[in-house]
């Protein structure tokens with residue numbers, strides 16, 4: 001309700017200014033136990049049939065906040081109170097970097113879409129580790145899984161990229177429940193070349209060696225290491241990635257990041273960057289379906305791209321995603337989105353006679 005009144009004002013601001021204001025507001029409200037409880041009472045909705053265990057982690061529901069929204073890990077408690085079943089922070093690079101010049105986020109309201117060319121602005125792995133360490137010590141630490149999305153700095157060459165992912169991983173390992181190797185942002189020059197099967201195999205193998213070493217150092221299990229891919233990959237690339245994932249080094253796949261495509265847009269916004277939101281929905285679901293045909297349930301898939309309601313989330317689950325994430329629709333619909341999507345998803349599961357979320361995963365594929 002409040003968002004209905006605030007949204008017109010927020011949409012008059014520059015997109016990034018509006019985002020920063022939202023992050024500050026969520027950060028403040030997430031710091032106080034009473035306000036978290038109020039938010040949870042307004043927006044919370046849990047049901048045992050939405051819960052799942054994947055990689056040994058308990059997800060209270062399948063809807064997560066996608067990477068890029070909380071780049072510096074400032075609003076995890078607020079997002080948990082809003083009813084998200086998991087949160088992925090980042091992309092975090094080893095060293096802080098400012099990202100591309102502003103403006104770099106563009107709204108396309110008639111398309112329910114966004115174009116961004118942020119270029120991984122973030123405070124760097126050291127600063128994010130300090131914030132996560134503080135959160136770890138707080139009594140109100142959210143009980144939902146936390147994903148750590150990792151990237152390389154812009155000025156690191158592609159040959160040295162693995163060192164960057166590992167450097168950031170080393171700093172953030174103690175605080176994450178899963179990690180994501182992001183090779184699919186269109187806004188870091190050359191990054192997507194890392195999706196080539198040869199390079200990817202070597203990169204993921206090196207990440208897993210670091211994972212084993214860190215697990216021994218911190219006396220805990222290695223983290224599940226997921227790979228986040230672009231929607232613009234050709235069928236052969238998806239085949240190669242799927243095959244690689246069936247080997248030992250990829251524990252999960254996140255499909256997809258933003259697209260360089262511009263098909264079907266109503267708004268005449270001619271900006272460079274990655275397109276997200278409704279126009280991405282069909283393609284990302286196709287990518288999920290293609291991957292699921294290859295990896296089945298052996299390698300869990302996180303579906304993301306254009307989800308705006310329960311039906312969209314349900315379609316991705318039925319195409320093979322075990323979990324789903326949103327970002328762009330949160331900008332357009334506001335904080336009520338997690339509750340609404342979960343309520344609609346529950347209705348759809350019941351309508352079709354599925355006992356729980358897991359039972360619906362991949363049913364459209366075979």
Ligand SMILES: Cc1cc2nc3c(=O)[nH]c(=O)nc-3n(C[C@H](O)[C@H](O)[C@H](O)COP(=O)(O)O)c2cc1C
Pocket residue numbers: 066067068069071090091105114116118120149182185228256257258276277278280304305306307325326327328329
């Ligand atoms: C402004 C903006 C910034 C983003 N930053 C990141 C990022 O840092 N790392 C990443 O892996 N994905 C990033 N994404 C991509 C989202 O995580 C997601 O994959 C994509 O937007 C598709 O989901 P959506 O249609 O629900 O937005 C960003 C998206 C947007 C709109």
